[in-house]
Amino acid sequence: MATNPMNQFEVYSIGPKIQLGNFDISFTNASLFMVLTVSLISIFFILATQKKSLVPNKIQLIAEMIYEFVSKMISDTAGKDARPYFPFILSLFLFVLVCNMIGMIPYSFTVTSHIIVTFAMALFVFVGVTIIGFAKHGVSYLKLFVPSGVPTVLLPLIVVIEIISYLSRPISLSVRLFANMMAGHTMLKVFGGFVVSLGILGGWLPLGFSIALTGLEILVAFLQAYVFAILTCIYLNDALHLHH
Amino acid sequence: MNDIKDLENKIKKLNPKKTESDQNRQSSMGIAMRLSSEMVAAVFVASLIGYYLDKWLETKPFLLIFFFFLGAVTGILNVVRTSKMINKD
Numbered sequence: 001m002a003t004n005p006m007n008q009f010e011v012y013s014i015g016p017k018i019q020l021g022n023f024d025i026s027f028t029n030a031s032l033f034m035v036l037t038v039s040l041i042s043i044f045f046i047l048a049t050q051k052k053s054l055v056p057n058k059i060q061l062i063a064e065m066i067y068e069f070v071s072k073m074i075s076d077t078a079g080k081d082a083r084p085y086f087p088f089i090l091s092l093f094l095f096v097l098v099c100n101m102i103g104m105i106p107y108s109f110t111v112t113s114h115i116i117v118t119f120a121m122a123l124f125v126f127v128g129v130t131i132i133g134f135a136k137h138g139v140s141y142l143k144l145f146v147p148s149g150v151p152t153v154l155l156p157l158i159v160v161i162e163i164i165s166y167l168s169r170p171i172s173l174s175v176r177l178f179a180n181m182m183a184g185h186t187m188l189k190v191f192g193g194f195v196v197s198l199g200i201l202g203g204w205l206p207l208g209f210s211i212a213l214t215g216l217e218i219l220v221a222f223l224q225a226y227v228f229a230i231l232t233c234i235y236l237n238d239a240l241h242l243h244h
Numbered sequence: 245m246n247d248i249k250d251l252e253n254k255i256k257k258l259n260p261k262k263t264e265s266d267q268n269r270q271s272s273m274g275i276a277m278r279l280s281s282e283m284v285a286a287v288f289v290a291s292l293i294g295y296y297l298d299k300w301l302e303t304k305p306f307l308l309i310f311f312f313f314l315g316a317v318t319g320i321l322n323v324v325r326t327s328k329m330i331n332k333d
Contacts, residue, residue: 157314160314161314161317161318161321164286164289164290164293164311164314164315164318165286165318165321165322167289167293168282168285168286168288168289168290168318168319168322169285171285171288171289172281172282172284172285172286172322175281175284175285176277176278176281179281180277220273223273223274224274224277226274227274227277227278234329
């Protein structure tokens with residue numbers, strides 16, 4: 001069996017090989033789990049909003065709680081102007097959350113443990129926020145890079161630093177999610193391997209560790225989805241309300 | 245009616261402390277992760293810019309070294325800003 005702790009991150013194609021120009025776009029296990037995530041969220045919300053009773057039943061209550069949680073998060077961090085972007089942030093949050101949670105099921109695949117997936121999402125947020133900023137403020141959005149009250153001598157250096165700081169946003173956003181998920185899952189697998197190799201005599205200690213780690217990983221899965229969503233809100237706030 | 249209001253006030257007095265400490269405990273690991281990745285990302289991006297500028301202007305190692313240190317400065321600035329923001333909440 002796969003004793004290598006990195007084996008779980010392998011992407012392989014399922015079904016026929018599809019080639020588009022120079023790109024291999026065959027259906028992989030990563031795509032399968034993304035489809036699974038999206039359909040799970042869709043089915044949940046379709047079921048939850050079917051009855052729409054004034055006194056909600058259990059599933060509707062959960063859906064309302066998720067809605068209110070994200071709604072409060074947006075109004076707390078980005079204010080009223082960010083209201084139109086609510087659907088995007090809700091979908092982003094739910095996608096990351098459900099991907100992370102599906103990854104916690106044994107033998108499944110964690111989509112968010114691949115940097116290309118998280119980087120694609122972070123880049124989308126970054127480009128979107130930049131476009132919103134320019135659309136809202138025009139050229140004066142560039143004032144973001146020129147903080148007020150800086151001596152003229154230092155200004156060129158400060159502007160370069162600000163630009164680097166702005167460009168590092170998608171990297172830090174994506175690396176954080178990817179590193180957390182990958183490190184956690186590798187650790188779980190390593191401790192699982194210890195249980196097998198130490199056998200019935202010594203395997204109890206790593207077994208306890210992996211149970212504790214599973215709990216921790218579920219917390220991390222939620223926390224990272226939350227951090228991803230809230231940082232998107234913060235970047236949106238910077239773009240909507242220019243204050244420097 | 246008065247009893248209920250009294251009870252509500254009592255709950256209000258008790259509750260804030262509890263929820264605050266709960267939140268702090270939950271997110272302290274998130275804060276640590278956020279700060280560290282902020283630092284690394286800035287150094288990485290700046291070094292990348294330096295590397296490609298070097299390639300373009302054919303001034304090999306100098307711009308890379310310069311931008312590496314600039315990235316470290318930016319990283320520290322980012323960490324300070326993020327922790328300021330966290331403290332404000």
